[in-house]
Amino acid sequence: MIKIYSITVTTILLAVVSLISCSSEETSEKKQENLSTSPATANYAITPVDLRYVKLTDDFWLPVVKRVQEETIPYAIKKCEEEGRLHNFLIASGEMEGSVKGKMPFDDTDVYKIIEGASMTLISAPNPELEKELDRIITIIGKGQEDDGYLTTWRTINPKKPPAPWVNVVEGKRWESLTASHELYNAGHLYEAAYAHYKATGKTNFLNIAYKNADLIVKTFGDNEGQIAAVPGHQIIETGLIKLYALSGKEEYLKMARYFLDNRGRSEHHKLNDSYLSAAYSQDHLPVIEQDEVLGHAVRAMYMYAAMTDIAVLMKDADYENAVDKLWQNMVEKKIYLTGGLGARHEGEAFGDNYEL
Known part of the structure; x- marks a missing residue:
C-alpha cells in the first residue's frame, strides 16, 4: 500500500479549511463525478480536493486571501518589474533591446x-482586475517563447552567456549543462503555474504556452535517433508533466515524466553531474527504484518522490511503489522534524545523516 500521495501543501491547507467553512455551487456527488474523471486521480486511494470546489467564506482566511491580493501579489509583481524578470521575456522576443x-x-x-499563487486566490476571491493583470503578464511570457515552444529567456537572449558563472558553457546552445542550466526546472514551474491558472480561471492562454513547450520536450x-538522453539537474518537470497529462490525457506527457525518472542514476544515459553537484545531492547516485534513503537537496528530492508516487499509482508499478514506501519510512522515522520540516543542513538546503536534526 502506498503511504504517500502527491498533494501540494496549498491543497492540504485549503482542504482542511474547507471542512470548517466553505461554500459550493455543486452537490458532493457532482464534485466526485468531476474529480474521478481525471486520468491522474482516478486510480488514487485518496483523491486530492479539487481547488475549484474549495471557496473560503469565513472571517479569518478570506480576509487573508484578499490581503494577499491587495498587498503581497502587487508587491511581488513590482519586484519582478524592478529586477527585470518581465523584461527578459520582452528582450527574448526582440521587442526590447538589452542583455539578460x-x-x-x-x-x-x-x-x-x-501567477500560480495569484490564480489560487481567485477561487475564493474573484478579482477581475487581478485576473486582467495576470493576462497581461501571460501575454508577455508568450512573447518570449520561441516558435518551436522553447522557453528559457536567458538561453534565447544569449546562450553563450548565462547569468550565473556556475552554469558551464561548452558550445553555447540549448540543453547543454543540464546540471545547472535549469531549463527543465523552468519548464516544470511553467506547467505547474499553467495548471493552477487554468483550474482557477478556465482560461487556456497560459496552458497553451505550457502545452507548446511540453510538446517540444x-x-x-x-x-x-536525434533525441537527447538526459535528465534534469533540478527536478520538478516530472510533476508538471503529470499535471498536464491530468488535463489533456496525453500519454506522451506521462511517459516523458517516467523517462526522466527511469534514467536518473544511470550515468551511461547522461552526464548530469558535470560541474558543481555530487550525484547524491541531486538524487542521481542510484536508479530511483533502488533508492531507500532520502539524500541530498531536500527540494529536488521531494519533487522527485512526489513524481515517483504518481508513477507508482498511475502506471501501477510495483517497483516504484516499493521504493517510495522505503523512502517514506526513512524520512518519517529518521529525518523529519516534529513540525514536518525537512532538510537538516543549511548548507546545500540538504538532508543530513539519519537522526541529524
Whole structure:
C-alpha cells in the first residue's frame, strides 16, 4: 500500500479549511463525478480536493486571501518589474533591446510562481482586475517563447552567456549543462503555474504556452535517433508533466515524466553531474527504484518522490511503489522534524545523516 500521495501543501491547507467553512455551487456527488474523471486521480486511494470546489467564506482566511491580493501579489509583481524578470521575456522576443537581467538561470520561474499563487486566490476571491493583470503578464511570457515552444529567456537572449558563472558553457546552445542550466526546472514551474491558472480561471492562454513547450520536450528528449538522453539537474518537470497529462490525457506527457525518472542514476544515459553537484545531492547516485534513503537537496528530492508516487499509482508499478514506501519510512522515522520540516543542513538546503536534526 502506498503511504504517500502527491498533494501540494496549498491543497492540504485549503482542504482542511474547507471542512470548517466553505461554500459550493455543486452537490458532493457532482464534485466526485468531476474529480474521478481525471486520468491522474482516478486510480488514487485518496483523491486530492479539487481547488475549484474549495471557496473560503469565513472571517479569518478570506480576509487573508484578499490581503494577499491587495498587498503581497502587487508587491511581488513590482519586484519582478524592478529586477527585470518581465523584461527578459520582452528582450527574448526582440521587442526590447538589452542583455539578460538578473543573476540566476531560474529567474523566469519567479514570474510563474506569482501567477500560480495569484490564480489560487481567485477561487475564493474573484478579482477581475487581478485576473486582467495576470493576462497581461501571460501575454508577455508568450512573447518570449520561441516558435518551436522553447522557453528559457536567458538561453534565447544569449546562450553563450548565462547569468550565473556556475552554469558551464561548452558550445553555447540549448540543453547543454543540464546540471545547472535549469531549463527543465523552468519548464516544470511553467506547467505547474499553467495548471493552477487554468483550474482557477478556465482560461487556456497560459496552458497553451505550457502545452507548446511540453510538446517540444517530448520531441527533444529520449533514446530515439536525434533525441537527447538526459535528465534534469533540478527536478520538478516530472510533476508538471503529470499535471498536464491530468488535463489533456496525453500519454506522451506521462511517459516523458517516467523517462526522466527511469534514467536518473544511470550515468551511461547522461552526464548530469558535470560541474558543481555530487550525484547524491541531486538524487542521481542510484536508479530511483533502488533508492531507500532520502539524500541530498531536500527540494529536488521531494519533487522527485512526489513524481515517483504518481508513477507508482498511475502506471501501477510495483517497483516504484516499493521504493517510495522505503523512502517514506526513512524520512518519517529518521529525518523529519516534529513540525514536518525537512532538510537538516543549511548548507546545500540538504538532508543530513539519519537522526541529524
